[in-house]
Amino acid sequence: MFSYNFHWNQAFKALPQMLDGALVTLQIALLSMAIGLVVALALTLFRLSGNRILNGFATVWVEIARNTPALFQIYMAHFGLGSFGIHLSPYTALLIGIAFNNAGYLAENFRGALKAIPETQTRAGRSLGMTPLQAFRYIVMPQMLRIAFLPATNQMVWAILMTSLGVTVGMNTDLAGVTQALNAVSFRTFEFFALAAVIYYVIAKAVTVLARLAAARMFRY
Amino acid sequence: MIEIENVRKSFGQLEVLKGINLTVQKGEVLTIIGGSGSGKSTLLTCINGLETIDAGRIVVDGTDVHAKATDLNKLRRKLGIVFQQFNAFPHLTVLENVMLAPVKVLGQSKAEAEAMAVKQLTHVGLGDKLKVYPSRMSGGQQQRMAIARALAMSPAYMLFDEVTSALDPQLVGEVLDTLRMLASEGMTMICVTHEMKFAREVSDRVAFFHKGVMAEIAPPEELFGAPKNPELQTFLAATH
Numbered sequence: 001m002f003s004y005n006f007h008w009n010q011a012f013k014a015l016p017q018m019l020d021g022a023l024v025t026l027q028i029a030l031l032s033m034a035i036g037l038v039v040a041l042a043l044t045l046f047r048l049s050g051n052r053i054l055n056g057f058a059t060v061w062v063e064i065a066r067n068t069p070a071l072f073q074i075y076m077a078h079f080g081l082g083s084f085g086i087h088l089s090p091y092t093a094l095l096i097g098i099a100f101n102n103a104g105y106l107a108e109n110f111r112g113a114l115k116a117i118p119e120t121q122t123r124a125g126r127s128l129g130m131t132p133l134q135a136f137r138y139i140v141m142p143q144m145l146r147i148a149f150l151p152a153t154n155q156m157v158w159a160i161l162m163t164s165l166g167v168t169v170g171m172n173t174d175l176a177g178v179t180q181a182l183n184a185v186s187f188r189t190f191e192f193f194a195l196a197a198v199i200y201y202v203i204a205k206a207v208t209v210l211a212r213l214a215a216a217r218m219f220r221y
Numbered sequence: 222m223i224e225i226e227n228v229r230k231s232f233g234q235l236e237v238l239k240g241i242n243l244t245v246q247k248g249e250v251l252t253i254i255g256g257s258g259s260g261k262s263t264l265l266t267c268i269n270g271l272e273t274i275d276a277g278r279i280v281v282d283g284t285d286v287h288a289k290a291t292d293l294n295k296l297r298r299k300l301g302i303v304f305q306q307f308n309a310f311p312h313l314t315v316l317e318n319v320m321l322a323p324v325k326v327l328g329q330s331k332a333e334a335e336a337m338a339v340k341q342l343t344h345v346g347l348g349d350k351l352k353v354y355p356s357r358m359s360g361g362q363q364q365r366m367a368i369a370r371a372l373a374m375s376p377a378y379m380l381f382d383e384v385t386s387a388l389d390p391q392l393v394g395e396v397l398d399t400l401r402m403l404a405s406e407g408m409t410m411i412c413v414t415h416e417m418k419f420a421r422e423v424s425d426r427v428a429f430f431h432k433g434v435m436a437e438i439a440p441p442e443e444l445f446g447a448p449k450n451p452e453l454q455t456f457l458a459a460t461h
């Protein structure tokens with residue numbers, strides 16, 4: 001009944017290739033977070049703007065990003081846009097899909113953080129002659145980022161794991177893509193995916209630990 | 222000069238200011254006393270345009286505060302205000318709290334703003350707390366920092382909105398001392414306060430607000446010594 005023979009050697013031999021793939025994974029995750037953060041800040045400002053069109057745009061973005069499968073979001077960036085003649089490489093499509101997802105979750109995260117900052121902080125800034133944007137930029141935003149920082153770390157971990165969905169749009173240079181390719185020629189499915197899983201785990205854990213250390217340094221108050 | 226002419230203000234059905242007329246001269250210290258809900262705090266936030274008004278006008282040095290064309294951000298530079306809640310910016314040190322607006326709003330250089338901040342913080346007795354975060358300070362210290370922060374903008378007028386109301390009793394004195402010092406230096410001040418002894422000491426005039434009306438205004442000896450308004454008599458009897 002249990003006659004499978006493990007061949008770990010094959011998997012370990014491929015480790016350098018897989019680690020190269022892991023670098024691509026990390027790169028996509030980091031870039032998608034950077035883009036996601038900037039877009040999420042913009043969406044947050046749109047929601048605060050009081051302008052119905054901007055607010056509506058941001059709300060629709062957040063709703064779609066949070067309530068549809070990440071896989072579909074990546075599919076849309078690749079095959080969906082492809083239908084309209086916009087052909088993105090798997091790398092770009094994956095990056096855009098994850099950044100879209102990140103922006104939605106982070107914007108919601110920022111909204112929660114904003115609620116925790118008393119309105120009187122803005123009032124104090126305004127009474128010192130600041131414009132609404134200055135009060136946001138120098139008083140509210142730094143406090144918001146602190147509150148949102150650890151939840152944002154979770155999103156970073158999620159972004160790393162989401163990159164594995166890239167195989168569905170033909171991504172073959174990231175960790176999941178490389179693993180899938182190795183599996184296809186060796187059929188050592190368990191060994192390769194187990195090893196890949198360990199690498200994902202280590203990266204995700206490292207990000208969490210580094211983020212905690214960074215938070216302790218950055219937020220001294 | 223701050224000229225308040227027939228100012229009315231409602232929150233929904235509730236009219237909190239029912240036609241206030243008042244002029245504050247340069248160098249004058251005016252305190253406003255009265256029960257809660259009498260409209261005194263609302264008046265202060267109307268003076269610096271944080272609140273709109275429904276009728277009348279408020280003119281500060283010739284500028285109509287609530288006129289559409291008025292640049293409120295610019296006007297607020299001359300109207301320092303300190304609130305009941307200290308509103309310290311928790312992510313900035315004491316020094317950074319005070320430097321922020323002069324750098325970002327007035328466009329001062331960091332060095333210039335720091336020199337001013339150190340001067341004002343020393344003035345309010347916080348010269349040794351420059352690098353400290355507000356969360357490490359007492360309420361009284363945070364409130365003095367808020368005063369220094371407002372003073373660093375070199376305002377022509379200072380508005381104080383019950384600045385001692387949120388303090389533990391033993392910390393009230395240090396903040397009032399700071400206000401006394403400012404008054405003695407000739408700062409034009411409007412103080413909304415519940416501290417009767419303080420009002421009696423520092424004011425040129427004291428105004429008593431009751432239910433949205435300025436029921437009486439007089440120099441302190443007269444207002445406290447021989448109150449005419451029956452509501453004021455009741456109020457003073459209850460607070461003495």
